[in-house]
Amino acid sequence: MTAPETVVPTGKSGIYMPRRSLLMRIADMRAWLFLVVLIAFFEVWSRSAYGVSFILNTYNLQSISVFATAPLLLALGQTFVIISAGIDLSLGFVMGLASVIAAHVANYAALQLGLPPLAAMLVGMLTGIAMTIIPGLVNGWLIAHLKVPPFIGTLGMYGVARGAAYLFAGGMTISVSNSWYSTIGNGRVLGIPVLVILVAIACLIMHYLLSQTRFGQHTYAMGASQAAARRAGINVKKLTMKIYLLSGIMAGVAGVLYTGRFSAGAAQAGEPLLLDSIAAVVIGGASLFGGSGTILGTVAGALVIAVIQYGLVFINVEPFWQFIAVGTVIIISVLVDQTQRRFTGGRQVE
Amino acid sequence: MSETILSVRNVSKHFGGVQALNKVSFDIHPGEVVALAGDNGAGKSTVIKAISGVFRYDEGDIELDGRRIAFSSPQEARENGIETIYQDLALADNLSIGANIFLGREPMTRLFGFLPVIDRKMMAEAARVTMEKLDFHVSRLDAPVSAFSGGQRQAVAIGRAMYWNARLVIMDEPTAALGVPEQRKVISLIQSLKAQGKGIIFISHNLRDIFEVADRIVVFRRGENAGERIPGETTGDEIVRLMVGK
Numbered sequence: 001m002t003a004p005e006t007v008v009p010t011g012k013s014g015i016y017m018p019r020r021s022l023l024m025r026i027a028d029m030r031a032w033l034f035l036v037v038l039i040a041f042f043e044v045w046s047r048s049a050y051g052v053s054f055i056l057n058t059y060n061l062q063s064i065s066v067f068a069t070a071p072l073l074l075a076l077g078q079t080f081v082i083i084s085a086g087i088d089l090s091l092g093f094v095m096g097l098a099s100v101i102a103a104h105v106a107n108y109a110a111l112q113l114g115l116p117p118l119a120a121m122l123v124g125m126l127t128g129i130a131m132t133i134i135p136g137l138v139n140g141w142l143i144a145h146l147k148v149p150p151f152i153g154t155l156g157m158y159g160v161a162r163g164a165a166y167l168f169a170g171g172m173t174i175s176v177s178n179s180w181y182s183t184i185g186n187g188r189v190l191g192i193p194v195l196v197i198l199v200a201i202a203c204l205i206m207h208y209l210l211s212q213t214r215f216g217q218h219t220y221a222m223g224a225s226q227a228a229a230r231r232a233g234i235n236v237k238k239l240t241m242k243i244y245l246l247s248g249i250m251a252g253v254a255g256v257l258y259t260g261r262f263s264a265g266a267a268q269a270g271e272p273l274l275l276d277s278i279a280a281v282v283i284g285g286a287s288l289f290g291g292s293g294t295i296l297g298t299v300a301g302a303l304v305i306a307v308i309q310y311g312l313v314f315i316n317v318e319p320f321w322q323f324i325a326v327g328t329v330i331i332i333s334v335l336v337d338q339t340q341r342r343f344t345g346g347r348q349v350e
Numbered sequence: 351m352s353e354t355i356l357s358v359r360n361v362s363k364h365f366g367g368v369q370a371l372n373k374v375s376f377d378i379h380p381g382e383v384v385a386l387a388g389d390n391g392a393g394k395s396t397v398i399k400a401i402s403g404v405f406r407y408d409e410g411d412i413e414l415d416g417r418r419i420a421f422s423s424p425q426e427a428r429e430n431g432i433e434t435i436y437q438d439l440a441l442a443d444n445l446s447i448g449a450n451i452f453l454g455r456e457p458m459t460r461l462f463g464f465l466p467v468i469d470r471k472m473m474a475e476a477a478r479v480t481m482e483k484l485d486f487h488v489s490r491l492d493a494p495v496s497a498f499s500g501g502q503r504q505a506v507a508i509g510r511a512m513y514w515n516a517r518l519v520i521m522d523e524p525t526a527a528l529g530v531p532e533q534r535k536v537i538s539l540i541q542s543l544k545a546q547g548k549g550i551i552f553i554s555h556n557l558r559d560i561f562e563v564a565d566r567i568v569v570f571r572r573g574e575n576a577g578e579r580i581p582g583e584t585t586g587d588e589i590v591r592l593m594v595g596k
Contacts, residue, residue, distance in 0.1 A: 213468065228440055228441055229453070232454035291443070
């Protein structure tokens with residue numbers, strides 16, 4: 001028996017070179033491209049209609065970035081979930097729950113326990129965030145151990161968190177009067193809103209987790225093929241729990257910061273933000289089938305949505321156009337993603 | 351061939367009332383390719399799952415390098431030098447070759463001296479060296495493996511086994527999902543594993559592949575040994591007769 005001497009000819013010297021065309025590189029960066037196009041659009045409109053700049057305006061920049069913070073915080077956790085081929089629908093009301101609890105606890109700590117504002121705020125924030133461990137772990141447990149599809153499991157948690165948030169709030173908004181807390185929510189350092197600084201730090205941490213750690217690497221692997229991840233010795237159940245826990249905690253952070261920004265805890269704080277968070281991740285280049293996505297893309301996706309929402313108000317167009325605009329961007333983004341997959345011959349939905 | 355890598359002795363396994371394996375035995379020596387042949391349900395998959403720790407066997411002994419083994423997980427089997435290569439599902443298509451070789455065992459380094467990060471440089475370099483040993487030269491080590499063909503992906507899986515210095519490589523239908531030229535490529539990859547002195551268990555439905563690559567053919571029928579043949583001393587017809595029992 002002789003070994004076959006030659007193998008498949010894969011080029012001159014057997015060198016196989018998967019090339020990426022310029023077009024593909026641009027497609028990878030599409031969220032940032034959208035952002036540039038949108039900014040250019042609003043800039044032209046704003047200059048021609050009102051003779052003022054849209055983007056070279058400190059107030060606008062501050063507003064847009066603050067606008068983007070809450071959906072972005074939800075989208076950061078959602079990025080991990082979507083890359084792992086899941087979805088977290090409970091985020092909006094988990095955020096509301098954290099917001100309400102933070103408000104209650106901060107008030108209680110200040111008024112009943114007599115803690116100074118800073119301590120009262122910290123106790124409130126930490127309690128609000130700590131509470132989100134419960135829905136995060138329950139989501140993860142349902143999906144990892146009981147094999148409930150993520151869509152259904154987190155939809156159930158959406159209902160539970162919603163009810164719990166309204167019950168804790170007694171159907172009202174809980175106003176908080178705490179100087180420290182409102183500084184966190186509305187203050188500025190060197191002209192940069194404190195909220196934006198905090199969210200930027202969160203983005204850096206999430207980027208690190210996703211791109212530089214085993215946790216992030218295994219999240220990608222699991223999203224591409226759960227069987228491959230399992231066969232490589234990755235504890236897929238534990239990983240799933242961690243991902244939904246992270247997602248819940250990020251919603252908690254969004255909730256307690258909301259309480260600072262509006263000096264009030266509200267159960268419905270995150271209600272309209274859930275879909276924005278998914279949209280940001282998808283516009284940012286992630287596939288809902290899992291396995292792809294980046295924090296950088298998600299940041300761009302969240303900024304795209306914020307620019308559309310704020311820009312349309314700024315140029316004085318009926319605000320309802322924002323839904324049409326965001327929806328259109330989502331559809332274009334998904335179409336680009338599918339075309340790209342077809343061309344790279346990559347993982348279609350097999 | 352005095353040394354034995356793997357020795358399977360009278361191994362039995364039943365699932366409820368079904369006797370999936372009944373006193374099955376065979377040996378594998380260094381640099382030897384043993385093909386397991388048999389009809390569906392003959393026990394080929396069951397025996398490799400018993401070896402690779404997917405489940406425990408009920409009776410008998412499996413010895414790796416003279417030590418009795420009964421792994422409780424594929425992970426444990428891998429740590430002890432048994433790598434299994436599946437026809438699919440073994441790779442994360444969205445990750446690079448290096449990331450796949452190291453999946454679940456990523457090397458870490460420190461950024462700025464304190465921040466632990468995955469050592470991608472080291473993974474890429476190891477991927478390059480490993481793949482070159484398989485005569486597979488890659489220019490873009492950061493490309494996801496989805497960019498490569500089926501045979502090249504098998505090469506990645508085989509490269510993973512090589513990198514981790516597996517003693518025994520189990521290949522379950524490695525050519526099933528491939529076109530003919532790609533099947534040739536996999537056959538030549540098996541030859542290079544063999545040249546490195548690994549023991550190889552090869553499962554295939556394709557008798558031509560079996561005859562080309564195997565040093566011995568172990569035939570199973572209904573969970574039992576039905577015979578053992580040397581390819582040069584038998585014919586496809588005889589193997590088929592052993593498989594169906596006539």
